[in-house]
Amino acid sequence: MKKNLLPKASALALSLLLLGGCAKNKDIEPSITNIAVTNSDFQLLEDAAIRGGVAITLGNKNPNAADGNYTVFAPTNAAFNRLGIKEAVDFTALQGDFLTNTLLYHVYSGTLAGDALATNSTSPSALGPTRRIIQRADGSRYVNGSKILGTDVKAANGLIHPIDKVLIATGGNVVESAQALAGAKVFANPELTLLVAAVVKCNLAGLLSQPGPYTVFAPSDQAFITAGYPSVTFINNLSPADVAKLTNVLANHVLAGTNANKFTPELPDGTSVATFGGGSLQLGAFTNGILTVKSRNITTPATMVIPDVQCTNGVVHVIDKVLLP
Known part of the structure; x- marks a missing residue:
């Protein structure tokens, strides 16, 4: 399992680069939602965003940020698989409010670039609770317990940082x-x-x-x-x-x-x-x-x-x- 992690991360990075390149060639920069829709590595994120009611929000400019942007720590399909979610129907195992709040916990209001993800730094989420950036001795970076697989995937309304686990915050003790x-x-x-x-x-x-x-x-x-x-x-x-x-x-x-x-x-x-x-x-x-x-x-x-x-x-x-x- 460990052997396959790097190839998967590399394939994800390549597919995102190709997507970005295609967008530039066409002089069109897709929104965060567009990227989720057109990239197969984010199929389950797309399904979650639709069911959780945030797809339209992340397809438009952010009215609450001066630059109109969102930054999303985006779980890959493999990240959702770790929770037992393999296809869209599996989201019915989660309560709707919890799914919506979980998605909001992945979102930052504004631009949070990759070079700002410094060790022990924190950032507020759209849900409210903050997230913490952790760096291990091997140089790998994590947001809470989720590995950051890449940074600064550009969208028309912000940035995407792909991660390998779904972030979960309860809002309670x-x-x-x-x-x-x-x-x-x-x-x-x-x-x-x-x-x-x-x-x-x-x-x-x-x-x-x-x-x-x-x-x-x-x-x-x-x-x-x-x-x-x-x-x-x-x-x-x-x-x-x-x-x-x-x-x-x-x-x-x-x-x-x-x-x-x-x-x-x-x-x-x-x-x-x-x-x-x-x-x-x-x-x-x-x-x-x-x-x-x-x-x-x-x-x-x-x-x-x-x-x-x-x-x-x-x-x-x-x-x-x-x-x-």
Whole structure:
């Protein structure tokens, strides 16, 4: 998988250059929406923009910017594929408001050129929350946890910077974000229902709603089921001793201090990190934008299912195993 990443990125860059060249030859500069429509690498972005109601907006000048421009961090088809979205119909798995807000999180009002994407710089999005630029030791640049595959693809109404993962921001804190997933406000089907039940049962909702910041590894519902917590009812009926045990388990999923509020490119991959509960986790190698996480009492590492979810008090990475201390 890693071997194919560079050729794909190169092919994307070439196709965008060719598109730009064709536009110049015809003396026509396409809008951001036109580029999404005419470039096959952005087919799913086009589908998302239509369904999310922003296609017309990004096809016109920006009335709120002096230069009339937008800058878009544009997820490729492969970026949407990572969320399980392979074709237009798959967007029905996402709630409409969430899709619209997600698209707005990719947009900057005005011109944000590639040379302005300096390490640790931030920029506001059309949704509101800011995004952070990260540079790794190998020189690769990321916006939050998404690799920047290219910069400064020119459109009549702004610029496009292609990226390899969809940016996600919830607009709520860690607890509110988990509750939104559990309440089917993000996906059409509820998720993280067991995590929310566990956090409430263990009286941790207040703590995880505080400013923090935190980095949270959030086990999926299936992860809790596999770990022996089969239902909300089961969790609600735990004995005091079992609640204490579950509290210790949950504390093993939270990083604070030095490793708080970290997107995947910023996490110290290949090292051991201390948890909020006093335990430790082993982080795997940073590969294709994600890394594995292993605790002492699981045999195989957990994999990130949905990494880099920005919350108001930290970053959440949804994982496929419970990290038993």
